[in-house]
Amino acid sequence: MLAAVYSVLLVFLSGVVYSRLTAESAAWEQPECIRRGTLFTARFILKMAADLVYLVTGGCGFLGEQIVELLTKEDHISEVRIFDTLESESVKAFATATKVTVIKGDITEYSQLLEAMKGVHVVVHTAALLDYLDLEPFWKMKSVNVGGTENVIEACCAQSVPYLLYTSSISALGPNAQLESMLRGTEDTKYNGEPVLPYGKTKAMAEKLVLKANGEQLANGNKLVTCVIRPSNIYGEKLKEIQNTYVATKARKGCLTSLEPEGVQNNFTYVGNVAWMHVLAARQLQLKPEVLGGQLYYSYDDTPVRQRCLLMRNLFLEVDPTVRLGSCVPYWKMCLFIHIHGLISFLVKPFRTIKPILTKQLLNVIVTSLSYETDKATRHFEYSPRYSWEETKSRVSQWLKSIKDN
Numbered sequence: 001m002l003a004a005v006y007s008v009l010l011v012f013l014s015g016v017v018y019s020r021l022t023a024e025s026a027a028w029e030q031p032e033c034i035r036r037g038t039l040f041t042a043r044f045i046l047k048m049a050a051d052l053v054y055l056v057t058g059g060c061g062f063l064g065e066q067i068v069e070l071l072t073k074e075d076h077i078s079e080v081r082i083f084d085t086l087e088s089e090s091v092k093a094f095a096t097a098t099k100v101t102v103i104k105g106d107i108t109e110y111s112q113l114l115e116a117m118k119g120v121h122v123v124v125h126t127a128a129l130l131d132y133l134d135l136e137p138f139w140k141m142k143s144v145n146v147g148g149t150e151n152v153i154e155a156c157c158a159q160s161v162p163y164l165l166y167t168s169s170i171s172a173l174g175p176n177a178q179l180e181s182m183l184r185g186t187e188d189t190k191y192n193g194e195p196v197l198p199y200g201k202t203k204a205m206a207e208k209l210v211l212k213a214n215g216e217q218l219a220n221g222n223k224l225v226t227c228v229i230r231p232s233n234i235y236g237e238k239l240k241e242i243q244n245t246y247v248a249t250k251a252r253k254g255c256l257t258s259l260e261p262e263g264v265q266n267n268f269t270y271v272g273n274v275a276w277m278h279v280l281a282a283r284q285l286q287l288k289p290e291v292l293g294g295q296l297y298y299s300y301d302d303t304p305v306r307q308r309c310l311l312m313r314n315l316f317l318e319v320d321p322t323v324r325l326g327s328c329v330p331y332w333k334m335c336l337f338i339h340i341h342g343l344i345s346f347l348v349k350p351f352r353t354i355k356p357i358l359t360k361q362l363l364n365v366i367v368t369s370l371s372y373e374t375d376k377a378t379r380h381f382e383y384s385p386r387y388s389w390e391e392t393k394s395r396v397s398q399w400l401k402s403i404k405d406n
């Protein structure tokens, strides 16, 4: 029995931990007409000028990479600069008429950021240390996610970078310690208490810093304009969790197991659409700073499912039509499993380290509903999904097929 539960968990979690960490920056003279602020002229400049430099922290990451790719298709951008602890060369393949440069650096190193931000007009800050399993100590996650963000803001001010877009996370909202659910909320819905996940706590702190920095004075006397995108449950090709779930499901003859009881409702957004939101928000932050400045936006698209197991099933069906849903593993069984697993790892600790594949906290997050209904991004920056649900499924299944064939 233990083996079975274990494999379910492995499905679910082996991909949950990934960490990405990045940052970058630069000083900049705004085009004259944007500074004067006439909307018409500003639009004109953004359409015509091809001289803006964007810096994407974490640009080699799961989301960052897609943001970089979409940015290179924008005709007003001359360079996309990536600041990341990883120095992935593959992003360079995205270069079009727009240059793509990669700077290896760490957002916790202020001097590196300061250097990288020279000549930058817009910073998209997606770099973070993501850990749902408590593998990283809290101080470390805090130093990257909060300290790093502090550095990004400070470097923006020092180098007079006027626009900063921050990628937060739904875990900055909750669930809280009481595991209250939010049903069909909006960006303005009050939801009390601290996020229960340490990662969420750090994202909440960083988010506050970024929103507070809106209107802050830059070295050249202009003002910083900031906004925040708070995506929930991003999925897409290259997500390890999907790959691991797929492999485990195949191993169980196509039977997909769920940890979510019926009735749990969460919203999922395709990574390409989250990236597209960033591109549009960054563009409109420059054109309509009075509308977007200091604002927070949830992510959305037309993904119709509200549960992880249903999402997985829909994604896998294109590759393997025999995939079916198994029964949901009851909450108490999972708790028992986590407990036993913890005990075993404690006992064998002198000989070897066993990584947890699920924690009670994370299980609680999975079984708690946080759902929302909003069109704020559409109203504020004319967002509509770039990829339809059909296209999304086909992109993910293409990727699954490609790893299956290898």
Ligand SMILES: *[C@@H]1O[C@H](CO)[C@@H](O)[C@H](O)[C@H]1NC(C)=O
Residues within 6 Å of the ligand: 184, 265, 266, 267, 299, 300, 301, 306, 371, 372, 373, 374
């Ligand atoms: C999120 O999920 C809720 C609950 O099913 C649904 O009513 C809402 O429309 C979804 N929101 C978006 C933006 O898709």
